[in-house]
Amino acid sequence: MNTLVFSPFIKLCLALHLLAVLLLCWQPAWWPGLLGLLVLLHGLIALLGLLPRSTLLGPNLTRLPPSAIRRGEVAITIDDGPDPAVTPAVLDILRQYQVKATFFCIGERAVHYPELVRQAAQEGHAVENHGQRHRKHTSLFGLAGWRREVGEGQATLQAITGRAPQFFRPIAGLRNPLLEPVLQQLGVFLASWTRRGYDTRVRDPALVYARLTRQLAAGDILLLHDGNAARMADGTPVILQVLPRLLEELSRRQLQAVTLPQACSPAPAAAKRAS
Known part of the structure; x- marks a missing residue:
C-alpha cells in the first residue's frame, strides 16, 4: 500500500541521477558538466508539470477510451x-x-x-x-x-x-x-x-x-x-x-x-x- 511507483520517465530520471553520482565518483573533475545536465533534467521535469496534458509524469486521461x-x-x-x-x-x-x-x-x-x-x-x-x-x-x-x-x-x-x-x-x-x-x-x-x-x-x-x-x-x-x-x-x-x-x-x-x-x-x- 505504501510502495511508491513512478512512471517510466521518472524511473529513467532517477537512473540518470544515479549514473551521474557514479560518474562523479569516477571522474570528480566532470562535476560542472554533470551538474549542468542534472539542472537541465530538473528543468524538463518542471516543464512537464506545467503541461496539463502530458503523460510522462504518469497516466493522464486526456481523451475518453x-x-x-x-x-x-x-x-x-x-x-x-x-x-x-x-x-x-x-x-x-x-x-x-x-x-x-x-x-x-x-x-x-x-x-x-x-x-x-x-x-x-x-x-x-x-x-x-x-x-x-x-x-x-x-x-x-x-x-x-x-x-x-x-x-x-x-x-x-x-x-x-x-x-x-x-x-x-x-x-x-x-x-x-x-x-x-x-x-x-x-x-x-x-x-x-x-x-x-x-x-x-x-x-x-x-x-x-x-x-x-x-x-x-x-x-x-x-x-x-x-x-x-x-x-x-x-x-x-x-x-x-x-x-x-x-x-x-x-x-x-x-x-x-x-x-x-x-x-x-x-x-x-x-x-x-x-x-
Whole structure:
C-alpha cells in the first residue's frame, strides 16, 4: 500500500541521477558538466508539470477510451464549484437537455454548499475531486501535501455524496512527479482534458464556444467552469451562454455527453496501472 511507483520517465530520471553520482565518483573533475545536465533534467521535469496534458509524469486521461469513442461519447467536465450563483443554473440547463456532466468540485466549497453537490450526484452527474483547497502552489507539494489535498478532497466528497471520487484534477492541471504515487495509493486516476474554452478569463461566449467546438470529435473531454466563471458585460456567467449552444451542437453532431465514470467504466483504459 505504501510502495511508491513512478512512471517510466521518472524511473529513467532517477537512473540518470544515479549514473551521474557514479560518474562523479569516477571522474570528480566532470562535476560542472554533470551538474549542468542534472539542472537541465530538473528543468524538463518542471516543464512537464506545467503541461496539463502530458503523460510522462504518469497516466493522464486526456481523451475518453476507444470504447467510448466508438459509442460517439464526449465528456463535459465542469470545474471549481460548487458556486451558489452559477451551479443551480448549470444543473437546470443539463436537466433541460437531459445530459449528464462531470463536476470537479473543490472540497472547501463543497463543505459550504453540500446541498448543491448532493443535488448534482442525485441527478446522475459525477462528482469528482478537484482538491480540498485548490491552492495555486499545489504543484510544489511533496508527498504529504498531495496526500492532504487529494485525500481530504476524497473524504469530503464521499461524505457528502456517499461515493468516493474516481478521478482527480489538480488546479489548472499543474502537478509534479510526486502526485502519481499518491493517486495510485488512493486508487484515483488523473484526468485532464482534450480542449478548453478558458472561460475563467474570456468574457466572450462566442470565443469560448469556438474553442470548445473546433475539431470537436467523439472521445473529447471538454472543460468548463461553474466556479470562478468569467462574466459578460451584463454580469451573466459565460458558461450559461456557452453550455446550451454546446449541447445543441453535440446533438447536431450525434455525440452523446456522458460522465467520466460512464465513459471509462470499469476503469480508464489510458490509466490502467500494472500491479
